[in-house]
Amino acid sequence: MTLTATDLVLDATDVSKAYGAVVALRSASLAVRPGEVHALMGANGAGKSTFVKILTGAVRPDAGRIAVRGRELAAHSPGEARGLGLVSVYQEPSVVPDLDIRSNLRLTDTPVERFRHWLDELGHPQLDLSTIARDVPLASLRIVDLARALAIEPKLLLLDEMTAALPADLTERVLDVIGRQRGGDGSVIFISHRMIEIAAICDRATVLREGVTVGVVDVTERSEERIVQLMLGDIEALPERADGHRAAGARAADTRPRLAVKGLGAGTVLEDVSFDVYAGEVLGVVALEGQGQDELFDILAGSIRRSRGEVAVDGAAVSFRHPADAIRAGVVYIAADRAEALLMQRSVRENVSLPGIAGVGRWGPINLGRERRQVSRAVEMLQIDARAGAEVRRLSGGNQQKVTIARWVTDGVHTMLCFDPTRGIDIRTKTQIYVLLRDLAEAGAAILLYTSELKEIQLVCDRAIVIFGGRVVAEIDANDADEPTLLRAAYNLRADAELPEQAVAEAIASETASVGDEPVASGGPSGGGDAPDPTRVEP
Amino acid sequence: MTAAAGQVTGATPDTAGAVQRLLRRNTWTVGLVVLVAALFVFTKLIQPNYGPTGIQGLAISAAALALAAVAQSIVVISGGIDLSIGAMMAFTNVVAAQAMRGQSEETGVIIAIGVLLLGLCIGTINGALIVFTRVADIIVTLAMSFVWAGCALLVLNVPGGQASKWLTDLAHGSVVTEWLPKPALEVLLIVALTWIPLRRSRLGLSLYAIGSDKLAAFRSGVAVGRTKIASYALAGLFSAIAGLAITANTGIGTPLPGGYTLTSVAAVVLGGVALAGGRGGVFGPIVAVIILALIRTDLTFLNINSNLATVTQGVILIGVVMFGSLAAMRRSRT
Numbered sequence: 001m002t003l004t005a006t007d008l009v010l011d012a013t014d015v016s017k018a019y020g021a022v023v024a025l026r027s028a029s030l031a032v033r034p035g036e037v038h039a040l041m042g043a044n045g046a047g048k049s050t051f052v053k054i055l056t057g058a059v060r061p062d063a064g065r066i067a068v069r070g071r072e073l074a075a076h077s078p079g080e081a082r083g084l085g086l087v088s089v090y091q092e093p094s095v096v097p098d099l100d101i102r103s104n105l106r107l108t109d110t111p112v113e114r115f116r117h118w119l120d121e122l123g124h125p126q127l128d129l130s131t132i133a134r135d136v137p138l139a140s141l142r143i144v145d146l147a148r149a150l151a152i153e154p155k156l157l158l159l160d161e162m163t164a165a166l167p168a169d170l171t172e173r174v175l176d177v178i179g180r181q182r183g184g185d186g187s188v189i190f191i192s193h194r195m196i197e198i199a200a201i202c203d204r205a206t207v208l209r210e211g212v213t214v215g216v217v218d219v220t221e222r223s224e225e226r227i228v229q230l231m232l233g234d235i236e237a238l239p240e241r242a243d244g245h246r247a248a249g250a251r252a253a254d255t256r257p258r259l260a261v262k263g264l265g266a267g268t269v270l271e272d273v274s275f276d277v278y279a280g281e282v283l284g285v286v287a288l289e290g291q292g293q294d295e296l297f298d299i300l301a302g303s304i305r306r307s308r309g310e311v312a313v314d315g316a317a318v319s320f321r322h323p324a325d326a327i328r329a330g331v332v333y334i335a336a337d338r339a340e341a342l343l344m345q346r347s348v349r350e351n352v353s354l355p356g357i358a359g360v361g362r363w364g365p366i367n368l369g370r371e372r373r374q375v376s377r378a379v380e381m382l383q384i385d386a387r388a389g390a391e392v393r394r395l396s397g398g399n400q401q402k403v404t405i406a407r408w409v410t411d412g413v414h415t416m417l418c419f420d421p422t423r424g425i426d427i428r429t430k431t432q433i434y435v436l437l438r439d440l441a442e443a444g445a446a447i448l449l450y451t452s453e454l455k456e457i458q459l460v461c462d463r464a465i466v467i468f469g470g471r472v473v474a475e476i477d478a479n480d481a482d483e484p485t486l487l488r489a490a491y492n493l494r495a496d497a498e499l500p501e502q503a504v505a506e507a508i509a510s511e512t513a514s515v516g517d518e519p520v521a522s523g524g525p526s527g528g529g530d531a532p533d534p535t536r537v538e539p
Numbered sequence: 540m541t542a543a544a545g546q547v548t549g550a551t552p553d554t555a556g557a558v559q560r561l562l563r564r565n566t567w568t569v570g571l572v573v574l575v576a577a578l579f580v581f582t583k584l585i586q587p588n589y590g591p592t593g594i595q596g597l598a599i600s601a602a603a604l605a606l607a608a609v610a611q612s613i614v615v616i617s618g619g620i621d622l623s624i625g626a627m628m629a630f631t632n633v634v635a636a637q638a639m640r641g642q643s644e645e646t647g648v649i650i651a652i653g654v655l656l657l658g659l660c661i662g663t664i665n666g667a668l669i670v671f672t673r674v675a676d677i678i679v680t681l682a683m684s685f686v687w688a689g690c691a692l693l694v695l696n697v698p699g700g701q702a703s704k705w706l707t708d709l710a711h712g713s714v715v716t717e718w719l720p721k722p723a724l725e726v727l728l729i730v731a732l733t734w735i736p737l738r739r740s741r742l743g744l745s746l747y748a749i750g751s752d753k754l755a756a757f758r759s760g761v762a763v764g765r766t767k768i769a770s771y772a773l774a775g776l777f778s779a780i781a782g783l784a785i786t787a788n789t790g791i792g793t794p795l796p797g798g799y800t801l802t803s804v805a806a807v808v809l810g811g812v813a814l815a816g817g818r819g820g821v822f823g824p825i826v827a828v829i830i831l832a833l834i835r836t837d838l839t840f841l842n843i844n845s846n847l848a849t850v851t852q853g854v855i856l857i858g859v860v861m862f863g864s865l866a867a868m869r870r871s872r873t
Contacts, residue, residue: 058757079760094758098751098817099744107744108759130560 015064042208085155258446264309271470284464301333302326330414398429567811598720610777618750618816625796631782636700636792647703662775666768751817
């Protein structure tokens with residue numbers, strides 16, 4: 001059982017990394033044996049992506065030791081990692097868009113013959129190598145990226161959510177090819193949000209939680225439960241909800257929803273999302289990273305256009321072309337990234353009053369007295385510590401987030417979209433924001449809350465929808481929305497998940513059918529010009 | 540559009556297909572060449588005695604700018620911009636003229652080589668500053684344009700110096716037929732002998748790669764910083780060649796940078812190089828320089844006030860580029 005360090009293909013021990021005050025990795029370790037397919041697992045924010053960046057040499061760790069086949073990484077550059085035999089494939093293909101495929105191969109010194117061989121294996125034998133990468137459909141480009149990596153015959157292949165956005169048939173092919181790597185010369189680190197893929201092709205799994213490696217599990221039919229448990233950790237005692245939980249369904253059947261979304265889709269990520277939010281309600285949105293929630297919120301906030309579906313506010317169909325349209329319709333947006341919303345060099349007062357004074361058609365002088373009164377009311381209401389209020393950037397993250405909320409509350413909130421509003425905020429401010437969201441809902445606002453912290457759902461929401469692969473896969477009442485249930489739903493697992501071997505491939509196909517409906521040829525953003533899709537263009 | 544479908548193209552590339560693809564990929568350049576031809580016809584119409592002399596003059600005045608446009612193209616393709624090209628040209632121009640004065644022809648050749656190395660060096664300094672200080676390209680090169688312009692004035696504070704005779708001979712006269720001016724042939728030779736091999740090299744590939752998508756290039760193992768420095772070094776080299784072209788043309792050194800920098804940006808844009816990087820080549824901008832020069836000539840022939848001519852040039856530039864993006868938009872929609 002015990003292998004010496006030099007027998008391991010990859011041996012990373014006690015790797016840590018902090019970005020300023022935020023600790024992304026505390027003590028991550030990963031040991032990959034020759035010929036195995038090793039899964040790296042972790043919930044959102046567990047430090048997985050930082051770990052991957054360090055392993056591939058894109059980011060330098062603060063401490064820790066990484067050795068590939070016994071040789072330690074010193075320079076921490078992609079070139080060095082590649083030289084030691086570690087090649088990575090990401091969800092977004094690392095193909096230079098303006099070069100043709102052949103030039104892209106030349107850039108990475110990839111032997112064309114072997115590339116062709118793997119392209120064949122992966123079901124793309126017809127690809128013309130002189131096509132400019134930009135013109136190749138995105139799904140095919142992902143396959144090109146993988147074939148290129150395989151053609152180098154790496155000692156260690158790292159697949160970072162490579163299958164997340166692949167159509168079902170291609171996913172099957174990829175899993176098949178990767179599965180056949182087991183027991184060969186090279187090893188594979190496989191990262192995926194789909195438990196079913198892990199079960200199908202992985203030998204072992206390393207689980208990260210809060211920047212620490214919390215366990216290594218042999219993958220068997222029954223290991224899923226253990227992995228979920230490790231990802232969650234011990235569930236802490238939750239603070240009590242500020243108010244009594246109102247019974248969902250208490251609202252009258254004929255009430256019109258404040259915000260009604262029907263069949264909403266955009267590009268290839270957001271497939272088909274429908275839900276209603278009623279006045280006085282907080283609706284939670286739960287999703288793993290990259291399941292379409294970003295696009296959903298961007299559409300509702302007016303930042304991007306939808307490609308299909310309908311949105312109605314108070315029963316009237318709307319089509320926002322600009323965030324100003326959304327704001328006028330009473331739909332306001334709170335982003336996770338405060339820097340996205342605030343003028344960092346300006347004062348709290350200016351930041352709070354900005355939406356009020358920057359409206360279209362308001363070019364006249366600002367009523368400073370009225371502005372001051374409004375701002376101080378908002379500051380008081382949110383208990384913003386505005387001592388350093390001359391420049392917003394000097395406030396703490398929590399206080400900054402309160403400022404982004406404060407700008408909307410003075411005139412009463414109609415509909416509020418909150419995208420992970422408590423990301424990177426201390427616990428006390430978090431609680432204040434929870435209470436505030438509840439208060440706003442009590443006062444009649446409709447609130448849509450996406451959060452990466454699952455325990456917030458029971459604390460703040462009335463019910464929650466779960467999005468997976470760009471579709472709503474579950475709706476859960478807050479009473480039942482404990483973390484294991486939500487996480488299981490987020491991974492699209494049935495409550496009694498138990499999968500016989502032969503059903504695995506079938507289940508993968510149905511799971512990924514969401515992206516699989518689309519013909520491969522029209523998957524790319526600029527490719528597939530011969531099949532214009534009328535539903536893509538907004539009328 | 541079968542190629543766009545990715546999986547359904549023929550496996551046997553025939554010459555006709557290759558030519559077709561070459562044309563499709565260089566639609567913009569082909570369009571520019573057609574525009575040049577039309578402009579020549581137009582010139583001939585409004586000025587029936589336009590002939591070898593006119594073309595000779597055109598080549599002389601456009602040669603330096605064409606080389607500056609090549610310098611700018613290389614940087615822009617790599618995702619940067621160089622606002623110090625005019626200053627580097629002035630600097631190398633005065634160094635060459637000042638050093639060549641009173642020297643023998645042989646020494647003149649050595650001086651010319653030295654000036655080329657000087658250009659390579661100052662370009663490398665530009666690039667290294669950008670990569671190591673991480674200050675934006677536009678700011679570093681703007682600041683360095685003052686530095687190099689100042690250096691030029693330190694060498695010669697009034698126009699002066701004297702070019703070697705072999706150098707001035709290069710700029711005047713024609714080869715084989717009086718319709719082919721020497722400078723035109725030389726610019727084409729220089730660019731063909733440097734750019735075509737470069738473009739096929741790993742460095743050339745890397746230049747396009749970092750301009751197209753830095754992250755993808757980085758992940759593909761391209762040394763992004765080193766490639767960026769190389770792009771500015773090449774810009775310095777071509778600026779030096781352009782500086783020598785001015786020396787050859789005027790026979791002296793002039794310490795003030797003309798309007799070369801911004802005109803080179805205009806030529807690059809008109810020449811079909813994406814300012815965002817990664818797309819285009821150097822031949823489009825060279826053709827664009829000819830267009831800009833011809834328009835200028837025609838406006839003179841038409842007796843238009845020279846100030847108004849400048850305005851017209853700007854309007855034409857915007858018009859052509861706008862037309863191009865409209866055409867590209869329509870093509871991507873169908």
